[in-house]
């Protein structure tokens with residue numbers, strides 16, 4: 001089979017990630033070399049999931065708490081290292097939708113352990129939908145039951161990377177509800193592809209709390 005990332009043809013025995021992934025579609029697999037370039041987060045900050053020596057709140061999460069927001073308790077699976085950066089580049093920005101299957105199984109398994117009532121993927125803007133053609137987060141969790149509760153408000157551009165961190169932190173609420181519903185008593189799990197500043201997820205959580213959600217947690221493939 002050909003490795004989904006580097007296209008190397010290999011007949012190595014099943015590697016760890018492949019075993020995790022025991023894939024519906026046999027040809028979507030990573031060679032051992034590619035697999036080893038991804039690094040699982042072993043101990044993460046209780047707030048944002050970043051790799052740390054202990055799980056105590058990192059400086060950024062401490063600052064989020066000081067804004068009065070309820071801590072997200074974010075879970076992230078992999079460190080955002082060079083391999084993950086390249087994966088995202090290829091998947092998201094080059095639009096290689098086939099790559100969604102690589103982490104699908106491991107991410108869905110993790111989501112299942114979190115026992116949420118409702119799974120809510122972070123939406124992409126209409127502009128992104130037109131140009132990219134897909135929501136990368138929904139691709140990653142293919143097979144999970146989720147609800148489209150959020151949309152990106154009109155006028156919001158998706159080019160976050162053009163802004164520096166401070167501007168991003170100050171941006172106003174980028175989301176609105178698809179429909180007005182009561183989330184009274186519900187445990188919500190927000191899903192995103194990458195946790196960067198937390199801004200996206202905290203804004204999304206804020207809206208869901210306004211609709212009565214009892215608790216909002218979040219997960220991402222990478223942090």
Ligand SMILES: [Zn+2]
Nearest residue numbers: 003006031034
């Ligand atoms: Zn490879």
Ligand SMILES: [Zn+2]
Nearest residue numbers: 045048058061
């Ligand atoms: Zn943190």
